[in-house]
Amino acid sequence: MPDPVRKLRVLMMVLGGMQAVLGLALVSNSVQIATSIWGEGEPNPWGRTAGEAHSGQVVFAGILVLAMAAWGITTAVKFPTRNPVLRTSAFAYGWTALPFTVVFFQVMPILGIAWLVPAILALVRPNQPETRAWFGGPGRSAR
Numbered sequence: 001m002p003d004p005v006r007k008l009r010v011l012m013m014v015l016g017g018m019q020a021v022l023g024l025a026l027v028s029n030s031v032q033i034a035t036s037i038w039g040e041g042e043p044n045p046w047g048r049t050a051g052e053a054h055s056g057q058v059v060f061a062g063i064l065v066l067a068m069a070a071w072g073i074t075t076a077v078k079f080p081t082r083n084p085v086l087r088t089s090a091f092a093y094g095w096t097a098l099p100f101t102v103v104f105f106q107v108m109p110i111l112g113i114a115w116l117v118p119a120i121l122a123l124v125r126p127n128q129p130e131t132r133a134w135f136g137g138p139g140r141s142a143r
Helices: 003-028 030-038 055-077 084-097 100-107 109-127 129-134
Strands: none
Touching: 003 030, 003 055, 003 084, 003 100, 003 109, 003 129, 030 055, 055 084, 084 109, 100 109, 109 129
């Protein structure tokens, strides 16, 4: 595996791992996160506060983040198969990882900046000539 492809693979695994941590934090702390967003408020007739009532939305967001993490990690793990669709998947994953910069920046600004650099690299690396050649795209070299 050429060095740019290996670096892209590691990069996608790191991004997926960070997303998995965020997703697990959302799922496991859903009531606290929902309470910080929607506030305590008065209990409804069933005895639930606004935070408890909206915790399902936070869990849903956490599951979506976990699914994105699984997508990135699964794509990176399959790189040795050299399937051309994986390069497209890696490129699409880079575009979907970019908006997470805002989420991480809201949590901790330095974390948002630390996320932005790998997210941009995840967009650039799949289009490098060495990566295209590895996956059999345009401009490929002899194997």
